[in-house]
Amino acid sequence: MWSLLLVAWAADAGRCPFSGQVRSDDYYSYSGDNSEYIASLANVSWAALKDEIKTFLKTSQDVWPADYGNYGPLFVRLAWHNAGSYRTSDGRGGVDGARQRFDPERSWDDNTNLDKARSLLYDVKRRWPEVSWGDLIVLTGNTAVESMGGPALGFCAGRVDDPNGDDSALLGPTEEQEVYAPCPTNGNCTVPLGSTTIGLIYLNPQGPMGEPDAVSSAGEVRDAFGRMAMNDSETVALIGGGHAFGKTHGACPAGAGPNPSEQPSDPWPGLCGTGKGVDAYTSGIEGPWTSRPTRWDNQYFQLLRDLEWTAYKGPGDAWQWEGGGPPAPSPDGNGTEPTMMMTSDVSLTADAAYVKLVEEFAADMGAFETAFTAAWYKLMTRDMGPITRCAKTDMLPPPQAFQYPLPPSTDAISNWTAVRVAIEDALNKTTLPVVARLAWSSASTYRRTDYLGGANGARVRFPPAKNWQANFGLDVAFRALQPVKDAFGDDLTWADLIVFAGGVALSMSSNGTFEVPPFCPGRSDATDGSGTEYLVPQLVGDANETALELKEIADRTGLTNRDYVALLGARHSLGFAVPPFRGQWTRDPYALDNAYFNTLLDTAWIRTVLDTGATQYVSPDGTLAMQTTDLNVKFDAELLAIAQDFAADNAEFLADLASAWTKLMNADRFDRPHCRL
Ligand code: HEM
Structure with missing residues (x-):
C-alpha cells in the first residue's frame, strides 16, 4: 500500500496529495502558505x-x-x-x-x-x-x-x-x-x-x-x-x-x-x-x-x-x-x-x-x-x-544571503520503493530510534514565524546544528544511512533521505502498525549550516522549562499542542536520553506505541539530580527516566488531556502522529506548496 502511494506522489509532484482537506481562512496566515495570495496578484x-x-x-x-x-x-x-x-x-x-x-x-x-x-x-x-x-x-x-x-x-x-x-x-x-x-x-x-x-x-x-x-x-x-x-x-x-x-x-x-x-x-x-x-x-x-x-x-x-x-x-x-x-x-x-x-x-x-x-x-x-x-x-x-x-515580479532581486537559498531540486529519483528497500536493509533494531531522531532534529528547527529552518537543505549535517547538545549521537544515524546514500549517489539528497528514512524507521519500529507517512520528495542539500544559528533547540528538558514554553514552541513550529504531544510521544517512545540526561523513557525503547503515555501517567516519578548536574525524574525501581518536558505534559491540564487520549488508544496516537509528522516534515516546502498540510 505504502509503495503505491510513494510511486504515485513521486510521479506527480504537482498534484496535491492532501486534496480534499478543508482549510480555514486563518490557515493561510497561520501556516505561511501564501501560494493562493501570490496567484491572486497575477x-x-x-x-x-x-x-x-x-x-x-x-x-x-x-x-x-x-x-x-x-x-x-x-x-x-x-x-x-x-x-x-x-x-x-x-x-x-x-x-x-x-x-x-x-x-x-x-x-x-x-x-x-x-x-x-x-x-x-x-x-x-x-x-x-x-x-x-x-x-x-x-x-x-x-x-x-x-x-x-x-x-x-x-x-x-x-x-x-x-x-x-x-x-x-x-x-x-x-x-x-x-x-x-x-x-x-x-x-x-x-x-x-x-x-x-x-x-x-x-x-x-x-x-x-x-x-x-x-x-x-x-x-x-x-x-x-x-x-x-x-x-x-x-x-x-x-x-x-x-x-x-x-x-x-x-x-x-x-x-x-x-x-x-x-x-x-x-x-x-x-x-x-x-x-x-x-x-x-x-x-x-x-x-x-x-x-x-x-x-x-x-x-x-x-x-x-x-x-x-x-x-x-x-x-x-x-x-x-x-x-x-x-x-x-x-x-x-x-x-x-x-x-x-x-x-x-x-x-x-x-x-x-x-x-x-x-x-x-x-x-x-x-x-x-x-x-x-x-x-x-x-x-x-x-x-x-x-x-x-516571494511573488515573481520584475522588482524581485535575485536570492540574497539572508534568504539562505538552496540549490535547485534535481528530482532524479524515480523509484522510491527501491530507496525504501535499501533503507530497510541498512537499518537494524538498534539504529531505528536514532534515525527517527535525526529526521525530527532536522525538521523541528522550522519556525513559522519567519519560515526559517526545516528539513530542506539538511543543514543538520553542518555546524552549528551538528554540534548542538540535542543532536548528540546523530553520527550513528548518518553512518547507518551512508550505504543508502552511496548506493544512490547524487541522485538522492541527504535532505530527502533523512526525512524518508525517519518515516521508514518509525514504521519498522511499530512492526508496520504505523505506515510510512506520506513522503514528498524534491529537497536539495545546502552547502553549509548558515541560518541555523538562530534555531538552537530551546526545549531540551532543562529543569526550568515550563508547559507554557512547550506550547509556545509548538506554536512557533506551526504545530498544534496535539501535534507536538504526538511527536514528543514518538520521540520518547524510542531510544535513550542524550547527555546530560540518562536512561530510557519506556520499557521497550525500540517499539513505537503509546507505552510512553501510559508510563508517563502511571508512574510516581522521583525528582533526581544527576552527577552531570541535570535534573530528571526516575521511576521508583530506577529503570526509567523522564525529563521536565515530559512531566510538563503530565501536569498541564490541556497537555494532560491529550496524553490521556493517546494513552487510551494506540491507534489514535499513531493516526495523529502520522498527520503531525507529515506536517512537520513538509512545513518548509514553500518550493512545493502542494506538499504542505
Ligand atoms: C523619525 C528614532 C532608525 C526612518 C524618527 C523619530 C524618532 C526616530 C524618535 C521621530 C518621530 C517623530 O517625532 O515624528 C529612531 C531610532 C532609530 C531610528 C532611535 C535607531 C537607532 C531609523 C531607521 C529608519 C528610520 C533605520 C529607516 C530606514 C525614520 C524616518 C523618520 C524617522 C523616515 C521621519 C518621519 C517623519 O518625518 O514623519 N526616528 N529611528 N529611522 N525615522 Fe527613525
Missing part, C-alpha cells in the same frame, strides 16, 4: 500602483497635513516600524501579517501617529483590495524612498495579512509577554525581547533610560540592531538612510502628545495646539536631520562628521543635539527650522567602528547607496523566509 500592475502611490505621497490632506508637502518620510517610517519589530530570537515581528494595525503594536509609543499614516493609506488600499496591507506598506515605503531621489529598491510581494494582533502578543506589552519574557526594567530589556524598551522599535532615541549619553547609546544601537541580525554597516546605512528624510515632532512640552481618547473618530488626538502640522507631537523631539528633508543624499553623515554636537532640551522638553548646521525649511513652508540630531544619531560618532562607517558614507555616496539598498531590502524581507515565498 493581474496586479505594480507600475500603475506605484504611480498612484507617487501621486498620493504628494497630495497633502487637511486631516493630517504633510510636512514639506510630502508624505514620503512618514511612509518610510511606517514601513520601517512595521518591519523593525522583527527579532531573530524567535522569528516573531516584521511586516508579514501587517499586525501594526492591531494591539499591542498599534499602541506602542514608537508607533505614535502612524495611525494617521495607515488611515491616509487606506485611500489607496481600498482601490487595490487584492494587495495586502503588508505588501502595500512595504511598496509605499519603497516608492517613497525612490520618489525622493533614492535608489530603486527590491520588492518581494507575498505578505498575507493576519486577522488580529495575536502573533505580536509576545512582543508586548501584554500579559503573555509579562509571563513569558518579562522585562523588569523597561529600557533595559534583554533577549528574547527584540528591543531594549517594550513599546519602542529598538531603543530610547534620547539615550539609555532617557539620558543623553552617546557612548552608551551606541552600545544600545548595536545590541538592538543585532537582535534583528543587522551588522554595523547595515545598521549605520539604515539609520542614515532613514534620517536623510523627514523630521521629528515635539513642538510642545512633554505631555502634549496624542493620548488615547474615547472618540472612535479620533482615537489618538494630539494635545499640542491644533495637534497636527507644525503642532504635531510624536516623539517629543523636534526638528529635521538635514537641510533637505525630502531629498535623498548623504548630508546626514556629513553633518555628523563635520559638526560639534551638543545636547540640550528641545521645545518638547526632550534631549536632542544641536550642531549649528544649515537650517531646513519649516514643514509648513513658513520660514526655517534648525537641523538637529538625536542621542542615538550622535552615538554613531561615539563608537570606533560606527564612526568609520559614518566617514565612509559621508565621503562616498555610492558606497552608502549600495549598503542602504541591500540593508533596506533585508529589513523589509527578512521575515518572509525563503525566496520561494
Whole structure:
C-alpha cells in the first residue's frame, strides 16, 4: 500500500496529495502558505500602483497635513516600524501579517501617529483590495524612498495579512509577554525581547533610560540592531538612510502628545495646539536631520562628521543635539527650522567602528547607496523566509544571503520503493530510534514565524546544528544511512533521505502498525549550516522549562499542542536520553506505541539530580527516566488531556502522529506548496 502511494506522489509532484482537506481562512496566515495570495496578484500592475502611490505621497490632506508637502518620510517610517519589530530570537515581528494595525503594536509609543499614516493609506488600499496591507506598506515605503531621489529598491510581494494582533502578543506589552519574557526594567530589556524598551522599535532615541549619553547609546544601537541580525554597516546605512528624510515632532512640552481618547473618530488626538502640522507631537523631539528633508543624499553623515554636537532640551522638553548646521525649511513652508540630531544619531560618532562607517558614507555616496539598498531590502524581507515565498515580479532581486537559498531540486529519483528497500536493509533494531531522531532534529528547527529552518537543505549535517547538545549521537544515524546514500549517489539528497528514512524507521519500529507517512520528495542539500544559528533547540528538558514554553514552541513550529504531544510521544517512545540526561523513557525503547503515555501517567516519578548536574525524574525501581518536558505534559491540564487520549488508544496516537509528522516534515516546502498540510 505504502509503495503505491510513494510511486504515485513521486510521479506527480504537482498534484496535491492532501486534496480534499478543508482549510480555514486563518490557515493561510497561520501556516505561511501564501501560494493562493501570490496567484491572486497575477493581474496586479505594480507600475500603475506605484504611480498612484507617487501621486498620493504628494497630495497633502487637511486631516493630517504633510510636512514639506510630502508624505514620503512618514511612509518610510511606517514601513520601517512595521518591519523593525522583527527579532531573530524567535522569528516573531516584521511586516508579514501587517499586525501594526492591531494591539499591542498599534499602541506602542514608537508607533505614535502612524495611525494617521495607515488611515491616509487606506485611500489607496481600498482601490487595490487584492494587495495586502503588508505588501502595500512595504511598496509605499519603497516608492517613497525612490520618489525622493533614492535608489530603486527590491520588492518581494507575498505578505498575507493576519486577522488580529495575536502573533505580536509576545512582543508586548501584554500579559503573555509579562509571563513569558518579562522585562523588569523597561529600557533595559534583554533577549528574547527584540528591543531594549517594550513599546519602542529598538531603543530610547534620547539615550539609555532617557539620558543623553552617546557612548552608551551606541552600545544600545548595536545590541538592538543585532537582535534583528543587522551588522554595523547595515545598521549605520539604515539609520542614515532613514534620517536623510523627514523630521521629528515635539513642538510642545512633554505631555502634549496624542493620548488615547474615547472618540472612535479620533482615537489618538494630539494635545499640542491644533495637534497636527507644525503642532504635531510624536516623539517629543523636534526638528529635521538635514537641510533637505525630502531629498535623498548623504548630508546626514556629513553633518555628523563635520559638526560639534551638543545636547540640550528641545521645545518638547526632550534631549536632542544641536550642531549649528544649515537650517531646513519649516514643514509648513513658513520660514526655517534648525537641523538637529538625536542621542542615538550622535552615538554613531561615539563608537570606533560606527564612526568609520559614518566617514565612509559621508565621503562616498555610492558606497552608502549600495549598503542602504541591500540593508533596506533585508529589513523589509527578512521575515518572509525563503525566496520561494516571494511573488515573481520584475522588482524581485535575485536570492540574497539572508534568504539562505538552496540549490535547485534535481528530482532524479524515480523509484522510491527501491530507496525504501535499501533503507530497510541498512537499518537494524538498534539504529531505528536514532534515525527517527535525526529526521525530527532536522525538521523541528522550522519556525513559522519567519519560515526559517526545516528539513530542506539538511543543514543538520553542518555546524552549528551538528554540534548542538540535542543532536548528540546523530553520527550513528548518518553512518547507518551512508550505504543508502552511496548506493544512490547524487541522485538522492541527504535532505530527502533523512526525512524518508525517519518515516521508514518509525514504521519498522511499530512492526508496520504505523505506515510510512506520506513522503514528498524534491529537497536539495545546502552547502553549509548558515541560518541555523538562530534555531538552537530551546526545549531540551532543562529543569526550568515550563508547559507554557512547550506550547509556545509548538506554536512557533506551526504545530498544534496535539501535534507536538504526538511527536514528543514518538520521540520518547524510542531510544535513550542524550547527555546530560540518562536512561530510557519506556520499557521497550525500540517499539513505537503509546507505552510512553501510559508510563508517563502511571508512574510516581522521583525528582533526581544527576552527577552531570541535570535534573530528571526516575521511576521508583530506577529503570526509567523522564525529563521536565515530559512531566510538563503530565501536569498541564490541556497537555494532560491529550496524553490521556493517546494513552487510551494506540491507534489514535499513531493516526495523529502520522498527520503531525507529515506536517512537520513538509512545513518548509514553500518550493512545493502542494506538499504542505
Ligand atoms: C523619525 C528614532 C532608525 C526612518 C524618527 C523619530 C524618532 C526616530 C524618535 C521621530 C518621530 C517623530 O517625532 O515624528 C529612531 C531610532 C532609530 C531610528 C532611535 C535607531 C537607532 C531609523 C531607521 C529608519 C528610520 C533605520 C529607516 C530606514 C525614520 C524616518 C523618520 C524617522 C523616515 C521621519 C518621519 C517623519 O518625518 O514623519 N526616528 N529611528 N529611522 N525615522 Fe527613525
